[in-house]
Amino acid sequence: MTTLLPSWVTSANSPDTDFPLNNLPYGVFSADGAAPRCGVAIGDQILDLASAEAAGVITAQGTLQTGRWNAFMALGQAAWADLRAQLTRGLSADAEPAPLQTHLLPMSTARLHMPFDVAEYTDFYAGRHHAQNVGTMFRGPENALPPNWLHIPIGYNGRASSVVISGTDITRPHGQLKGPNDDAPRFAPSARFDIELEMGAIVGQPSDGPISVAQAFDNIFGYVLLNDWSARDIQAWEYQPLGPFQAKATATTISPWIVTAAALAPFRTATPPREVPLLDHLHEPGPMLYDIALQVGMTPENGTETVIARTNYAEMYYSAAQQLAHHTTSGCPMRVGDLLGSGTISGPEKGNRGSLLEISWGGKEPFALSDGQTRSFIEDGDTMTLRGAAIGAGYRVGFGDCVGTLRPARS
Amino acid sequence: MTTLLPSWVTSANSPDTDFPLNNLPYGVFSADGAAPRCGVAIGDQILDLASAEAAGVITAQGTLQTGRWNAFMALGQAAWADLRAQLTRGLSADAEPAPLQTHLLPMSTARLHMPFDVAEYTDFYAGRHHAQNVGTMFRGPENALPPNWLHIPIGYNGRASSVVISGTDITRPHGQLKGPNDDAPRFAPSARFDIELEMGAIVGQPSDGPISVAQAFDNIFGYVLLNDWSARDIQAWEYQPLGPFQAKATATTISPWIVTAAALAPFRTATPPREVPLLDHLHEPGPMLYDIALQVGMTPENGTETVIARTNYAEMYYSAAQQLAHHTTSGCPMRVGDLLGSGTISGPEKGNRGSLLEISWGGKEPFALSDGQTRSFIEDGDTMTLRGAAIGAGYRVGFGDCVGTLRPARS
Numbered sequence: 001m002t003t004l005l006p007s008w009v010t011s012a013n014s015p016d017t018d019f020p021l022n023n024l025p026y027g028v029f030s031a032d033g034a035a036p037r038c039g040v041a042i043g044d045q046i047l048d049l050a051s052a053e054a055a056g057v058i059t060a061q062g063t064l065q066t067g068r069w070n071a072f073m074a075l076g077q078a079a080w081a082d083l084r085a086q087l088t089r090g091l092s093a094d095a096e097p098a099p100l101q102t103h104l105l106p107m108s109t110a111r112l113h114m115p116f117d118v119a120e121y122t123d124f125y126a127g128r129h130h131a132q133n134v135g136t137m138f139r140g141p142e143n144a145l146p147p148n149w150l151h152i153p154i155g156y157n158g159r160a161s162s163v164v165i166s167g168t169d170i171t172r173p174h175g176q177l178k179g180p181n182d183d184a185p186r187f188a189p190s191a192r193f194d195i196e197l198e199m200g201a202i203v204g205q206p207s208d209g210p211i212s213v214a215q216a217f218d219n220i221f222g223y224v225l226l227n228d229w230s231a232r233d234i235q236a237w238e239y240q241p242l243g244p245f246q247a248k249a250t251a252t253t254i255s256p257w258i259v260t261a262a263a264l265a266p267f268r269t270a271t272p273p274r275e276v277p278l279l280d281h282l283h284e285p286g287p288m289l290y291d292i293a294l295q296v297g298m299t300p301e302n303g304t305e306t307v308i309a310r311t312n313y314a315e316m317y318y319s320a321a322q323q324l325a326h327h328t329t330s331g332c333p334m335r336v337g338d339l340l341g342s343g344t345i346s347g348p349e350k351g352n353r354g355s356l357l358e359i360s361w362g363g364k365e366p367f368a369l370s371d372g373q374t375r376s377f378i379e380d381g382d383t384m385t386l387r388g389a390a391i392g393a394g395y396r397v398g399f400g401d402c403v404g405t406l407r408p409a410r411s
Numbered sequence: 412m413t414t415l416l417p418s419w420v421t422s423a424n425s426p427d428t429d430f431p432l433n434n435l436p437y438g439v440f441s442a443d444g445a446a447p448r449c450g451v452a453i454g455d456q457i458l459d460l461a462s463a464e465a466a467g468v469i470t471a472q473g474t475l476q477t478g479r480w481n482a483f484m485a486l487g488q489a490a491w492a493d494l495r496a497q498l499t500r501g502l503s504a505d506a507e508p509a510p511l512q513t514h515l516l517p518m519s520t521a522r523l524h525m526p527f528d529v530a531e532y533t534d535f536y537a538g539r540h541h542a543q544n545v546g547t548m549f550r551g552p553e554n555a556l557p558p559n560w561l562h563i564p565i566g567y568n569g570r571a572s573s574v575v576i577s578g579t580d581i582t583r584p585h586g587q588l589k590g591p592n593d594d595a596p597r598f599a600p601s602a603r604f605d606i607e608l609e610m611g612a613i614v615g616q617p618s619d620g621p622i623s624v625a626q627a628f629d630n631i632f633g634y635v636l637l638n639d640w641s642a643r644d645i646q647a648w649e650y651q652p653l654g655p656f657q658a659k660a661t662a663t664t665i666s667p668w669i670v671t672a673a674a675l676a677p678f679r680t681a682t683p684p685r686e687v688p689l690l691d692h693l694h695e696p697g698p699m700l701y702d703i704a705l706q707v708g709m710t711p712e713n714g715t716e717t718v719i720a721r722t723n724y725a726e727m728y729y730s731a732a733q734q735l736a737h738h739t740t741s742g743c744p745m746r747v748g749d750l751l752g753s754g755t756i757s758g759p760e761k762g763n764r765g766s767l768l769e770i771s772w773g774g775k776e777p778f779a780l781s782d783g784q785t786r787s788f789i790e791d792g793d794t795m796t797l798r799g800a801a802i803g804a805g806y807r808v809g810f811g812d813c814v815g816t817l818r819p820a821r822s
Contacts, residue, residue, distance in 0.1 A: 114556040120531070120571055125653055146651050152587050160531055161744040172622065173741040176563050176690065185562050187690045187740075210585065210821070226803035231741065240557050242536055242567040243654020249743035279587065279598045329598075330584040330645065332660035333572040348804050410620070 002266045004395040006093035008022035009104070011043030013093075018257075018389060019043055022266075024087050025257035026069050026222070029110040031268070036113040038064045038072070041257050041400070042091055045104045052103040056087055069116045069258060073204035073221045074336045080204070080221065084262050099275025112256035114165045115224075116202065119337035121158040121252065122229055122327060123198075125149075126318040130348040133358045150276045153318035153326050155340075157229070159249045163339065166256050166402045172380065172409040173250040175234035183313060189409035190231035192363065195384050196344040197296050197354030199228035199313050200254055201320035209331050214285050216324035219334070223264065223290075223320075225255035225402035226341050226385045232357055232377070252341070255386070255402035261383065263397050267291045267390035269314050271322070282326060288319040294345060294388045296354065301381030306369040309354055310373045311347040313388070380408045412743075413677045415806040417504035417784065420515070422454030424504075426648075428451040429668075429809025430454055430801060431676075433759035435498050436668035436810070437480050437633070440521040447524045452668055452811070453502055456515045463514040469497055479524055480527045480669060484615035485747045486630045491615070491632065494726070495673050523667035525576045527613065530748035532569040532663065533738060534609075534639055536560075537729040540757040544769045561687045564729035564737050566751075569639070570660045574750065577667050577813045583791065583820040600820035601642035603774065603788045606795050607755040608707050608765030610724050611637035611665055612731035614749035620742050623673035625696050630745070633642045634701075636666035636797045636813035637752050643768055643788070663752070666797070666813035674808050675792040678702045678801035680725050682733075693737060699730040705756060705799045707765065709780060712792030714725065722758040724799070791819045 005021040005302025006013055012084040014019050019025065019041040029046055030036045037050035050065055052058040060083050063072035072079065090100045125131060135144030148154060166373035173195055204205065211219070228248060235247030270287040292313035299305040318326075324341050344354040353359045356377050359367055363376040389398035416432040417424050423431050430436065430452040440457055441447045448461035461476055463469040471494050474483040483490065501511045536542060546555030559565060583604055589596035615632025622630070639659060646658030681698040703724035710716040729737075734751055755765045764770045767788050772779055774787040789795065794816040800809035 136660075148587075148589075148596070148648055148651070151589075154648060154649065154653055155656050157570055157656070159743055161746050161749075162742075171620075171742055175740050178559075178562075185559070185690065187692050191482075209582075234741065237559055238563060238565070239652070240559070241650070241654070242565055243650075243652070245566050245568070246737070246741035247742065248740075249741045251742070273580075276595075279596065281598050326657070327660075329586055330580055330642065330657035330660045331573075331662070332570055332657065335572050338572075371600055 003393050005088070005092045006095050007042060008095065008097045009043045010043055011045065015394050017035045017043050018396060018397045018400055021033045021088065021091055021255040022392065022395055023259060023263050023397045024084060024376045025263065027115045028067060028113040030113060031105055031110045036067045038067065039085060041107065044107050046107050046110055046404070047100060048103045048105060049123050052100060055103070057099040070337045071305060073116070076205060076377060077218060080260070080262065084260065112165060115256060115258050116337050118160040118163045118339050119335040121160040121163055121341070122155050123158045123248065123317070123341035124153050124323050124343040125352070126157040126316055126323060126343040127345045128317040129315060129348055129352065130344040130358065133346060133353065137362050150277070155323060155327065156243045158252065158341065162249050163252045163254060166253055168251065168253060168404060170251045170404045171227055171407050173231055173234065175231055175246050175374050175407060176237055177233045178237045185237060186401045190233055192232035193406065194230045194232050194356045194377055195296065196228040196230055197294060197309065197311065198226040198228055198344060199342040199384055200224045200291065201340045202258060203323070203324065203334050203338040203340070204336060206271045206336055207328055207334045210328045211325055213283060213321050213325040217321035218289050220261055220320055220324065222258040222260040224258060225388050227384065227386055227401045227402055227404060228341055229253065249323065249406070253402055253404045255399045257400050259397060259399055264290045264390055266392065267397070271319055272317060281329065284319060284322060288321040289314055289316055290390060292388050292390050294386065297385040297387070298375065299385065300369060300371065300373055303371050305385065308359060308367065309352060311352040311354055312344050313345060315345055315347050316342055331410050378406050380406055416499070418453060418502045419504050419506065419508045420454045420456055420502060422456065425454070428454050429807060429811055431806045432499065432502055433493060433803065433806055433809045434670060434674050438526045438668045438672065439478060439524040441524060442516055442521045447478045449478065449480065451498060454516065455518050457521055458511060459514045459516060462769050463511060466514070468510040481748050484527070487616060488629060491671065491673065495671065525574060526667060526669050527748050529574045529750050530746040531573040532571040532574055532750045532752070533566050534569045534659065534752035535564050535566040535729070535734050537564045537727055537734060537754040538756045538765070539728040540726060540759055540763065541670050541755040541765060541769065544757060544764065562690070564734045566734060566738065567654045568660045569663065569752065573660050574663045574665060577664055579662070579664060579815060580818050581640055581662045581815045581819050584642055584645065585820060586642055586657055587648055588644045589648045591628040596648060601644055603643035604817065605641045605643050605767045605788055606707065607639040607641055608705060608720065608722065608797055609637040609639055610703065611635045612735070612751045613669060614735065614745050614751070615747060617747055618739055618745045621739045622736055624694060624732050624736040627740060628699050628732035631672055631731055631735065633671040633781050634668040635669060636799050636810045638664040638795065638797055638813055638815060639752055640664065644806050651691050664813055665817045666810045668811050670810055675701045675801055677803065678808070682730055683728060692740065693733050695730060695733060699732040700725055700727055701801060703798065703799050703801045706725040708798070709786065709794040710794040710796065711780060711782065711784055714782050716796065719770060719778065720763060720796060722763040722765055724756060726756055726758050727753055789817050791817055793817050
């Protein structure tokens, strides 16, 4: 385990910041009404990389002028390492602050935007405990896992146009609903609106044809927290036989900072032991998952937050590298900016469940918030906050909050 | 029913051309090694719209210089009508050829490219006979239709990165396969590779929130033929519980010319009678489907073509307008360039089936080609050709061929 890298940005040396020099996550921000621009988080500051590049104190082939990270990602691994090295050097406690200092601004004065254009969004179903929980609810414990589950990371294509940045309000969706005892479906607001606690992996290099797990690992630029908002009642009616569609299309919220694979490297960990052997094309040549502590907070309107789940990305049965490799088996071209949702991350205990569907066991076991209110699913005005960090010795590589508030359905 | 609009481009006056003046479909072409540019098909010629606009004889706010139709589509309905009026006037038999004639080139000298950037691709399952056939094969005739089928157009998100232009070779995909009697899955080339005969609707105006069926109809810019290549054996193993994924990600081929909704207006027809009433949000205020004759040809390597299916777009149970409206119920934002596949279009008779899965009844009833060969699914070297046209009095509004040849799996 590495230790804190000290920076002359003193707030970056706090053990509590998500953004020490070890992290250097990339985002897009605006301030003073100017257009969105590329930046990197350091302590409680943002280093304006567009202005630093324009001033010639940081170089990245002009890609930092684009207001999105896609062009930089497309440059490839050597460029990724080079920019990280420039920033590590320039922000180090050993460096002269002068060249970069004029390009800093307080994060509190900035508004954060989508850090990249999502090319396409794919969501997986690769958390062992989540699949077991959901499968048990719907099919009983004996048949909880579909027959393919231990052999392939099950995935489906999501909707890129509905991926939004943390802080975006979510409108409760309408949809066709039909309860098991209803004669006919009706069109109404979802009454079982839920979160899914996930990690999102961002593809930073294209591929055209099948790639290995090792190549897939190299092609992943970084990670975000991801909340795949889900209307369980719409899903129940629509998902047979071709999978979730409108139930997942209202919104998917991501955290604002792309935490790079490089920053997470010290926290690599292996996927859990295989329950059945994997076919060769999905073998991991090394540890490709990460030890990232995760939690979910729920805050009623005008209320206080209750942490309703704590889990870890290391609970995933399949890594993002395995998922990306599987995604290419058919020859499917992948592009810079493709976003892969891990699938809901639950752990083995009741307190580790990454969706309200699991926490309330399909609504049968409402749970209490700290102020005495109870919940089965999300109510109007509730704010859901995902947090995550890899925990080092005296520092943390964090993601910043991934937040959304549910607003009432359209009238 | 309208009649042929005569043009001074004499090949456009043939009753056999797909591209009379009534059609005016939009595409992207290149010739003489130059960059791809926007054009319109007229008879056996292409009118180079980039050069016509640059010369000032056609005006479309500069959007014809972009080498894609997205920017033009984004201008909206008034601009769509205006360009069509300019072309109808300028190419009419009554007009002086001079202003446009210098911008014509023979279609045979041009290479055709993707006419638009596909924002996202959604595929539906909305053909009544196809759903009945497939459901009967898998669940028996009593349970052929899923319970939701008559209430919503079932759809799932596909993969935009794998949409290709007619003429692109298709490589037989690998995937995980597991037959019902196999102990374990294996990784191998698909042995049940198939087509799906579909129409694709192209969204030409964005929306952000639920829209009505009438609004959805207005937002559709035009249509293409669409072949949703499908690996049935990969699909069978992967699709539970979240739908098709890699089975559909090898490629989706579209025909090269966007036939506009305006060109198809004389051929509007109503969807078939409802078997159960639809909820209000899916009601069609008028006929929004089209009478388009469709066929599938199959040509073995070095062989001759056999037409293996004839059907009609009017067989669909849901129109593209209904599908698009349904797509927005959750609040899902739609963007210019979104592509909606209709779902496989089969008719009531055996000769009307739009997939080999149905024609060979899951491989149990191999069918004969005209040269005596038999097929259950596609073999390496086979070329599949979709054709379609709305048939007027003495003219046809055609789509051009939608072609692909299957190449052997990667070794």
